[in-house]
Structure formats: C-alpha cells, structure tokens
Amino acid sequence: MRKLKNILRLGRKELWSLWRDPMMLLLILYVFTVSVYTAATALPETLHNAAIAIVDEDQSPLSARIASAFYPPEFQHPRMITVGEMDAGMDRGDFTFALNIPPDFQRDVLAGRNPEIQLNIDATRMSQAFTGNGYIQQMAMGEISEFVQRHRAAQALPVELALRARFNPTLEKSWFGGIAEIINTVAMLSIILTGAALIREREHGTIEHLLVMPVTPGEIMISKIWSMSLVVLLATGLSLNFVIRGLLQVPIEGSIPLFLVGVVLCLFAMTSLGIYMATLARTMPQFGLLLMLTLMPMNMLSGGATPRESMPEVVQNLMLIAPTTHFVEIGQSILFRGAGLDAVWKPFLALAVIGTVLFILSFRRFRKTIGQMA
Template identity: 50%
Template sequence: MRSPPLRNVLELMRREFYALGRDRVMLGLIVYAFSVLIYVNATATGIELRNAAIAFVDEDASTLSARLFDAPQPPYFQHPQRLALADVDAALDAGRFTFVVDVPPGFQSDVLAGRAPRLQINVDATAMSQAGIGANYLQQIFSAEIDEFVRGRRQEAPQAVTQVVRIAFNPNLQMPWFMGPMMIVNSITLLSIVLTGAALIREREQGTLEHLLVLPLTPIEIMLAKIGATALVIVVATTFATVVMIHGVLSVPARGSLALFLVAAFVYSASIAAIGIFLATLARSMPQLGLLSIPVVFPMAMLSGGATPLDSMPVAVQRIMQFSPSTHFTAIVQAILYRGAGFDVIWPQFVAMLAIGAVFLAIAVHRLRTTLAQAGS
C-alpha cells in the first residue's frame, strides 16, 4: 500500500537533512556564505569615497597652497603627499594616487587679484566610483578654502530657492546597510541552486537514483523533498544572517517583519531550488553543474536591482529580468528590511515570485521525470 504523499515527502526530507549533515564541505560553505561572506562584502566593498590616495604638486609654495594641501582629510582621503611635477605621470601610471592636485605658480596672487586662476586636478578614472565622487568633493573643499582665504570667512551665495535634502532609511549613507542584505540575496541564490543540484547529482553518482525508482514515489514527491529541505536550511541560515550579522554585527536597524521576510526567503529559495533541479537534470557531474550555474547566478545577482537600479538598465533588460525571481525578491528585501513595508505593499512581487517559481517547478518536474525514465531504462 502506497504511503500518503506528505509522509513520503517528509521522509525524503529527513533523508536529505541526514545527507547534508554528513557533508562537511557543504555545511562549511553555508556557514561561510551567511556569515563571513556577508561581513566582508558589506564592510570591504562599496562605491562611496573612502581613503582615497591624493598627492599635491605645489608650484606656488604660498599660504593658500598650504591651506589647500591640508584641506582633504580622512576618512574620505588619505593624508596628502607631496609630489614633483616630473613624477606625476609615472605616479598615475603606477596607480599610486587616485588624485593629483597641481597648484600652478602665482596661484595665490592671481586669486587675490581676482583673476580666477585654474587649479588642475588629475584624476585616475580607472577608480571609477571614487573618481567622480572625489573630484566633486575636492571642488567643494577647495572652493570653500579659497573663499574663506579671500573673505576671511566662508560665505555661500544667496539662493532664490532653498533646497532641503532628506535622506530616508539610510541617513548616514552607510554602504554596509545596503550591501549586507543584498549579499543575503546573492547567498540564497547561489546555495539554493548548489544544494539541490548537488543533491540530485549525488543520487545519480552514488546509484541511489535507481533505488528511488523501485519505491512507490512520484517525481514530484522526490523533487518537493529536495526543494523543501533546501528551502528550510536556507531559511535557518537566513535567520542567523539577518539577526546576528545584519542587525547585530553590521548594526542595520530592524524595521520590517522578520517573519514576513523569512516567508519570502522560503518561497524565493524554493523557486531557485527548482532551477537547481532543472540544471542538475542537464548536468552529468558537479563540474558541469558549476559551469551551468555561472550564466544563471551572475545575471540574477548583477541585474536583479540590487547592484544597479533597474531604472538604469536598458528597457529590454528590465523586461527580461521581470521573469527572474531574484528581481522580485530583491524588491521585497528592500521594502521589508529598509522601509518596514508590510504584505499590503509587497504582495505584487510575492505573487510574481510564486508564479515564476511554479513555472520552474513544472519544468523541473518534467525534466526530473525524464531523468528518472532514462535512469530506469
């Protein structure tokens, strides 16, 4: 007599948990991805200006040039270094400095005479994010120093309209507040594919896939067990990453509902796990699965709206990425963790994620049924 489907799924899930518990490499990868990887990427990467290397060529040797030399300060800039004019090109070619400021001869006297001399700032634009932001910062810093030197005080020109900027959700513009949650999304994406794909390939390599064929099990039960086990493991790891790493270590404020976020993480992990099953039915070994995962994981991570806003992408890319669950989950993460949104705000993305997951589930079931048929023939 055939057991109830739910009982079969739960028993297979227990088997998956046991197999994962014996795989120390995979357990280590999960711990690393949801702890060290999140912390390192949140604190060591970013596009804001920080600790930029700067040098000065002082051809004026005046009081004003000395003030300009002392103006750039940490944490935005390193302490400036002096550089000879003949060494500028070599220093920039070697990548020693991001900014080299050249104060021309007679700069102070020209400023006091009202002749508006030019101050040259050489920028290494290969440091793309720091180049644009830092050049603007230096322009503001030097303008304020020159104005104070000439007038004896800093003075801003009166404006007809006063602009008041209010920075919401991340008032100090701290990059870890943004990078941490986005790394959780990337970790879920990668591990959901790897765990389910590796589980199916392990069954094939160890010959246990043939054992499943003689049991009264359906392909949907086998797949739901692997997807469910993966999603539960991911939710446990996501809970740790959110509570300990994001809110604890990185001090990101807890705004939205943790329970709602974890439900969304479970649905997203299940959707991605279905993709992992699909890739595993195409691959014949773990190296092949790794190669097949590259063109799937990287576009999901880079084009989901986490690294670059969707509005900045070509319209065609925006439309294509609407068929990726990562795009909708990224929107959900930003809404819940950053803005404290409830289900009434995120339900469209939630429904879209469920629909995409259901489509991939159907495709994965078909591919798994084909694989089981091939293994039994």
C-alpha cells in the same frame, strides 16, 4: 497522511546526506559569513584612508576651507607640503593625491576670473585614483560654491538645495554590500543544494533505490525542495542577525519575518529551477556549467548590482520572468526602506506565480526522467 510521512522521511534523508557532506557544509558556512562580510567591507570602489597632500600657495580662508574638507574615513588627514616636495612625494608613493592651490586663488574666485586648481594623481593605485578623482572634484567645488554664495549675498540664488540621504544617511557602502550578498547567496545556494542532491543520488546509484520504494516522483521532488529550503532559510536568518546586524552593525529598517516570507517564496522558485537544471545535466561539472550560464546573468541583471532603470528596456522586461528580480525588490524594500506587505505584495505575488510555473515544469521534467530510468 502516508504521502506526507513519505515526504518528511525523504526530507530527513536529504538533511542527513547534507550533514555527511563536509564540503557542502563548509560552503554554506562560508557564503553566509565570510563572503557576506567580505562583500560588505571590501568593495573595490570604496575610497578608504586615501593619502592626500595639499600645496596651499594662497593661504586664504577659502584654501583653508578646501583643505579642511578632507578627513577620515575617506581620506587621511591632509599633509601640508610645499611645491618642491610635491613631485618627490609622488615619486616615492607617499600620497595618492596632491592638490595644488595657486597663489591669489580666493581673490581670483571672488573676481570671477575662473582660476584653476591642479590635482596630481598617482594612477598606479587604480581603484583609489579612479574613485578619488571624482570625490575630490565634487568636494572642492562644493566648498568653493558655498564660499562664493556667502560672500555674494546679493547674487545668491533664491533657492538653496538641501541634500538629505534617506535609509543610509552616511552613505556607508557596507550597508548595501552585505545585504545584497545575502540576496545573491540565497539564490545561488538554493539552486546548488537541490541540484547537487539530485545529481549526487544519480552518481551514487541511490536513485534506483528510491524507484523500487513505494514513493512517487512528486514526493521525491517535494522532499528535496523543503529540506534544502529549510537549510538556506535558517542560514539566512542567522546571517542577518549575527553578521549583518551584529558584526557589521547594519540597521534593518523593516520586518525580518516578512523578509523571510519572501525568502521562502524565492526558495520555492529557485529550488524548482535547480531540480530542472539537474535533470538536464548528467554530472556535477555539467551542472556547474549550467549554473554559470543561468545564475550569473540573473544576479547581474536583477537589480542588485546595477539599478534596473539604467538597463535597456528590453532587458528590464525580459528579467521580469526571473525570480531574483522580484526577490531583490523585496529585499531592498523591506530591509532598507522598511516597507510593509502593502508595498511589496506585487513582487510577492510575482514570485509565487513564477515559482508555481517553475515547479510544474520541473515536476514534469523530473517525472519524465524518472520514468526513463525505471
């Protein structure tokens, strides 16, 4: 009971120290609100309200069908222009894309002559130009294929492909971006808060005060872990409910309490890692450099930004020792697919094992560092 009281009191001390640090509080508020909203709504690859003009020299049902395929929110309503207006409009920047459908296009398509459609792109608008090129080609070819199949019933394929998108039927990128940002934020803040708490005490000289008190290194370490984890856990729950579900209107398929259990396991592992890194660094700038070298590869290769299946097999196997890899799997399975404990018990178990190993390593390193200071 005495050890438990010491851990609770030391943890309250950490919470009061955090409360008196306005910059750290501002960071927590920012990353769980503004950063999550920005990551969800300002993805650079998103095509939104792209200006497009169409030169319809065919004036056929097929050309009208292609023109009607472009509509908000990806594109603005197409502007129907003439050939003479196309180059001038591109020079003025009135539109990013200009689609030129040649005369007799429908007749040539049905006759199997493989006519060409000219697509002019204003490449100075790089993000829209790069993404819109693929969008327009896919949409135009889809309309042409469907039109030809309906007019050639005898030559139609015996099987029709029906595409259905699960978990995100409208393919809204904001649904994925916001939740992925929360997952990355949990990993980042758990390391920063615990590491900064330890380095702050060393820089302010308060670590020497703890050494003369009847507390053990294990009690000091556990107090920092539970207090900083509690802050991140509360911020995660509030961000999920008020930013993700409220402001962004993202539907959560699975159980939020089950996801928060995964957050606790991830916090256990990442806060232990943060303490280990803080024992290696002597100052906050050194800790920041270690953070960049550790956190950035973990976030990039954990499967949140790019599917793990597209990575080399060596990288996939290597990243299995990273807590973020299993946390991303837990988050995507529960929040996107509505998975239960029967589907995510393996990453839960992996997080618990990794967290235990990191805690033991961090405790040994922390106790050695404290012994040297004493």
